[in-house]
Amino acid sequence: MSDGDESYFERLVDVDALESHLETHLGSAETFEVNRHAGGHSNETLFVTWGDRELVVRRPPPGETADTAHDVLREYTVMEALQETGVPVPETVLACEDHDVLGCDFYVMERENGVVMRDAEPxxxxxxxxxxxxxxxxxxxxxxxxxxxxxxxxxxxxxxxxxxxxxxxxxxxxxxxxxxxxxxxxxxxxxxxxxxxxxxxxxxxxxxxxxxxxxxxxxxxxxxxxxxxxxxxxxxxxxxxxxxxxxxxxxxxxxxxxxxxxxxxxxxxxxxxxxxxxxxxxxxxxxxxxxxxxxxxxxxxxxxxxxxxxxxxxxxxxxxxxxxxxxxxxxxxxxxxxxxxxxxxxxxxxxxxxx
Missing domain, CATH: 3.90.1200.10 (Aminoglycoside phosphotransferase (APH), C-terminal lobe)
Structure with a gap:
């Protein structure tokens, strides 16, 4: 990770604060790792290993954003509502409005595995x-x-x-x-x-x-x-x-x-x-x-x-x-x-x- 990448990562996540928050809500875990997913161009995506669970944290980008843009809790609300419908969505885990954790709203969901077609055909x-x-x-x-x-x-x-x-x-x-x-x-x-x-x-x-x-x-x-x-x-x-x-x-x-x-x-x-x-x-x-x-x-x-x-x-x-x-x-x-x-x-x- 370059100095610029490391600096940006530190703006995205306070690792210790996130660990404490997850431990409070999910219980303790022997393994805890956080990595930034570079794909996408809007909200930020962090991949989190929590014990034997693979999770995803979604948060807005740092800095000033346009009014109504990057509303991650809106994402959480609709995915939570769609859990029992015919619309396939990831399983939601928790949402957080406490800015003392990451300095912004964020939510956590289970990580899905499969194929996302962006630049190439599988x-x-x-x-x-x-x-x-x-x-x-x-x-x-x-x-x-x-x-x-x-x-x-x-x-x-x-x-x-x-x-x-x-x-x-x-x-x-x-x-x-x-x-x-x-x-x-x-x-x-x-x-x-x-x-x-x-x-x-x-x-x-x-x-x-x-x-x-x-x-x-x-x-x-x-x-x-x-x-x-x-x-x-x-x-x-x-x-x-x-x-x-x-x-x-x-x-x-x-x-x-x-x-x-x-x-x-x-x-x-x-x-x-x-x-x-x-x-x-x-x-x-x-x-x-x-x-x-x-x-x-x-x-x-x-x-x-x-x-x-x-x-x-x-x-x-x-x-x-x-x-x-x-x-x-x-x-x-x-x-x-x-x-x-x-x-x-x-x-x-x-x-x-x-x-």
Whole structure:
């Protein structure tokens, strides 16, 4: 671990305080180890060995964060509520609001083992029938989330589904504004204003209501190790709420390139470019299956795809601010200086029917 890595790790976790807290709630353990998981670009993930248990601690990044971002206790609340449903989620262990432990809210869950597809296709799934099943599993699991009776599982007050879509546009506009307070001194992104105006003028009326994940994409889902591919667990629920399910579908589509797309680069990382290979469903096929699974008609597709890319740009700009302020340890954050303007241009192309 380099000096910089060690310094950042010390900002993330007071090892002695965490050990004391876990001992109070879980009992003593002969083995205790903590390691930072470098994957992901939002909340921080720590892998913890506690005796014979493998645990995960989720906490926000250090430093100032945008209002409502990085709400790890929101993740805990929804995963706790989904434990007995058909939605596959990790087993929750405990949540902590005492900032004397790590200086922030955090929660603990059991660690899952399986395959997360981020940069490469697993060899065991590299045949057309498995590739198609991966897409089907993604859509079927999303449909399972959207079919949850959120009142019966105790999530009736988890959000305000009325006017959710309008509030999404308003919220992400504010996130850009928060980031621009710092990043505008480095460079400006004029296309964002044009996309914002279009989204504000085209918010759909009366969309359906459902529990939404908020960040549903391939690398936030874990599959079992062996074929056929089956979703084992869904992670990263920090953006979850009650709202418009089509926002989830638009988000998934923004990370799922078709074979003839001119670029696979999106958002805070590259999308899973391997889904262009023979056998993976196209975006249109994903939409068709979603409509079949849920009974919902995916209308206003251009709006939801534009909104997804707009949100990706906002996240990237927030990451760029954190980089400039020294509140991040992620090699992708400085790349947002050039990637966010490209995302804004991509959103404009969707608005204009060119992408």
């Amino acid at each position: 060899d065991q799934f590299a045949e057309p029938s498995h590739r198609r099943r991966i897409g089907e599993e993604m859509v079927d699991t999303l449909g399972e989330i959207h079919r949850v009776d959120y009142e019966s599982v105790g999530l009736a007050e988890f959000g305000r589904p009325e006017r959710f879509t309008q509030r999404q546009v308003d919220r992400w506009q504010r996130q850009y504004e928060w980031a621009f307070e710092v990043t505008a001194d480095e460079r400006e992104v004029p296309a964002v204003e044009e996309v914002t105006d279009w989204l504000q003028a085209h918010v759909p009326d009366n969309p359906p209501h459902a529990l939404v994940h908020g960040d549903y994409k391939l690398d936030n889902v874990m599959f079992g190790d062996s074929p056929p591919p089956m979703v084992r667990s869904v992670f990263d629920w920090e953006m979850s709420t009650l709202g418009d399910p089509f926002a989830d579908l638009g988000w998934l589509l923004s990370y799922w390139p078709d074979a003839d797309d001119r670029s696979a680069a999106v958002g805070t990382a590259s999308s899973a470019a391997f889904v262009r290979r023979h056998g993976y469903p196209t975006r249109d096929e994903l939409v068709d299956r979603y409509e079949s699974v849920t009974g919902l008609a995916f209308e206003n597709e251009r709006f939801y795809r534009t909104l997804a890319v707009y949100k990706l740009g906002a996240l990237g700009e927030m990451f760029f601010r954190r980089h400039l302020e020294g509140n991040a340890d992620d090699d992708t954050y400085p790349q947002m200086e050039t990637r966010v303007p490209k995302l804004a241009d991509r959103a404009l192309r969707i608005v204009e029917g060119e992408a």
